[in-house]
Amino acid sequence: MNEIEARRALLSDPRRLAPELAEAIARDARLAAVREELLRADDDMKRALTAAPVPEGLAERIVLRARYGAGSRWGLALAAAAAALAIALPSYLDRFHRARALEIARDEAMLRHVAESTGELEDDGHVEPAAFRASVARLGVPLRLPGYRVRHLANCVIAGVESRHFVIDGPRGPVSYVILPGALGDAAMRTLEWDGMRGVFTQRAGATIGAFATAGSVARPDLERLLLAVAG
Amino acid sequence: MLGRSAAHFDQVVRAYSPELFHFALWLARDRHRAEDILQEALARAWGSWGRVKDEGARRAWLYTIVRNEFYRNDERRRRVQEEELDEAVLAELRDERDFTRGLEIRQILDRVPAAIMEPLVLQNLGGLSCEEIASVLGVSAGAAATRISRARSAVRDLMRKAEERPAAARKEVVR
Numbered sequence: 001m002n003e004i005e006a007r008r009a010l011l012s013d014p015r016r017l018a019p020e021l022a023e024a025i026a027r028d029a030r031l032a033a034v035r036e037e038l039l040r041a042d043d044d045m046k047r048a049l050t051a052a053p054v055p056e057g058l059a060e061r062i063v064l065r066a067r068y069g070a071g072s073r074w075g076l077a078l079a080a081a082a083a084a085l086a087i088a089l090p091s092y093l094d095r096f097h098r099a100r101a102l103e104i105a106r107d108e109a110m111l112r113h114v115a116e117s118t119g120e121l122e123d124d125g126h127v128e129p130a131a132f133r134a135s136v137a138r139l140g141v142p143l144r145l146p147g148y149r150v151r152h153l154a155n156c157v158i159a160g161v162e163s164r165h166f167v168i169d170g171p172r173g174p175v176s177y178v179i180l181p182g183a184l185g186d187a188a189m190r191t192l193e194w195d196g197m198r199g200v201f202t203q204r205a206g207a208t209i210g211a212f213a214t215a216g217s218v219a220r221p222d223l224e225r226l227l228l229a230v231a232g
Numbered sequence: 233m234l235g236r237s238a239a240h241f242d243q244v245v246r247a248y249s250p251e252l253f254h255f256a257l258w259l260a261r262d263r264h265r266a267e268d269i270l271q272e273a274l275a276r277a278w279g280s281w282g283r284v285k286d287e288g289a290r291r292a293w294l295y296t297i298v299r300n301e302f303y304r305n306d307e308r309r310r311r312v313q314e315e316e317l318d319e320a321v322l323a324e325l326r327d328e329r330d331f332t333r334g335l336e337i338r339q340i341l342d343r344v345p346a347a348i349m350e351p352l353v354l355q356n357l358g359g360l361s362c363e364e365i366a367s368v369l370g371v372s373a374g375a376a377a378t379r380i381s382r383a384r385s386a387v388r389d390l391m392r393k394a395e396e397r398p399a400a401a402r403k404e405v406v407r
Contacts, residue, residue: 011381013355013362041388046356048337052257054250055267062245065271066278067238194264 006031014038057101064101103184106208107192107201109159110178114212115197117156117165127153127166136164139181141207146177146230175226176212183208189227191220200224204231237281245274248291251357252298258353259302259346273301292364295354299368340390344383351376352383 001009006024014035017025025031127150135153136143139162151174152167164179183203190201198215200223201208211227218226249270256266256273277297284293341349354365366376 008381011384012377013380015359016361038384038388041384041391042356044337044391045341045352045387048341049258049353049357050251050254051338052254052263054253055263058253058267058270059242059246059249061267062249062271062274063242066241066245066275 003028003031007034010035010038014042057104060101061105103190103208104192106159106180106183107190107199107210108194110163110180110201110208110210111192111194111197111199111212113156113158113165114176114178114199114210115195123151124153125151127151132166136179139164139179139207141179141181141205141209142232143179143204143209143230144232146226148175170213170218170226172222173213173217175218175223177227177230178210178212179207180210181207189224198223200227202227202231241278241281244290244294248294249274252294255295255353255357256298256302258341258357259299261342269301270298273298276301289364289367291358292360292368295358295360296368299350337391340387344386344390348379348383348386351379352387355380 001020001024003024006021006028009018009021010025010031025035129145129150132145132150132153135155146166146168148168148170150166150168152165154165156163156165156178158178158180161180161182163181165176167174167176183206188202192199192201193215196215197212198218198220199210199212200220201210203209209227209231211223211230213223252274253266253270256269257263260266260269274294274297277294284290341353351365351369354360354368355362358364360368362377362380363373365380366373369376369379371379
């Protein structure tokens with residue numbers, strides 16, 4: 001193998017060395033230096049390609065989707081609920097991870113619904129407190145009346161589950177709330193951001209309740225306060 | 233049998249989903265789309281899980297399915313096909329002085345046409361051999377090796393130019 005052939009072979013794969021190439025490198029320090037440079041460049045490239053964090057719970061969502069056939073990432077909830085009933089999970093850890101993956105998928109579905117439903121921000125006038133209470137009560141979730149005018153209230157389906165979406169005139173602009181029944185019971189408050197929209201989430205009475213506002217308009221602690229003001 | 237396949241599928245997904253996600257992310261350049269592509273691809277993979285008899289071929293098979301899922305998107309497929317896979321493209325990149333000013337490796341990866349970079353990304357991320365890359369791309373092993381060499385040469389040239397620039401002139405790129 002001459003030097004040109006060796007360089008060409010190194011460029012196509014500097015890690016897997018045919019015996020002939022390994023011999024050529026052992027004989028020629030310049031080839032060894034070329035290989036070192038290529039390996040360093042490969043390492044740099046790999047660092048760049050893998051710099052983005054892998055989404056939390058990705059493997060669990062893939063398994064659930066593949067095995068239980070949810071229609072999309074956002075339609076995962078029904079599949080996961082079926083999975084939770086159908087599978088005897090081998091360990092508490094597995095149960096914990098799967099439940100957490102499901103909750104995150106539900107949160108993402110709510111956040112995406114709010115971010116994409118810009119029509120819901122239209123002002124429909126004042127929604128009467130009695131109408132608000134009756135609508136929310138049908139989901140079996142006791143909520144406090146928000147201290148601000150409810151300008152929009154809608155029934156919607158998120159992840160295959162009947163939900164409510166209402167919008168208030170908050171102190172710094174409109175704030176959306178979504179109530180999605182079917183929570184698995186993790187009461188810890190979580191925050192997610194997507195496409196400039198921030199959502200904070202908690203659970204009450206078997207439902208996930210989320211409050212949403214554009215990330216630039218309402219600070220996270222304020223959004224959490226607005227959520228707790230309604231969720232109690 | 234089904235139980236054993238399911239357990240094996242779980243195990244493979246947990247082992248390979250991070251690198252497959254990064255491959256999908258490199259293809260799609262969007263985290264949400266990358267996850268959608270990966271979920272859909274692996275749902276398809278599960279549907280024909282038993283067809284792969286040689287476990288040594290499993291990884292390349294998964295990359296093939298993820299790649300195929302991505303290329304189902306017509307818009308993207310058109311865009312990539314329009315990129316000319318010839319020396320002129322690389323020569324143009326090498327000569328683009330404005331571009332080489334302040335290069336970072338991520339910019340290089342984004343800028344070299346996907347059709348040129350793809351075999352190198354497969355080798356780098358998945359550790360696939362030239363033969364496996366050839367099977368993913370549907371080309372001969374020789375053609376795969378040639379493409380990898382050209383991609384690596386292009387990246388190497390651009391990285392050298394980037395290194396020639398003073399560090400202060402480089403820009404941080406956030407994807």
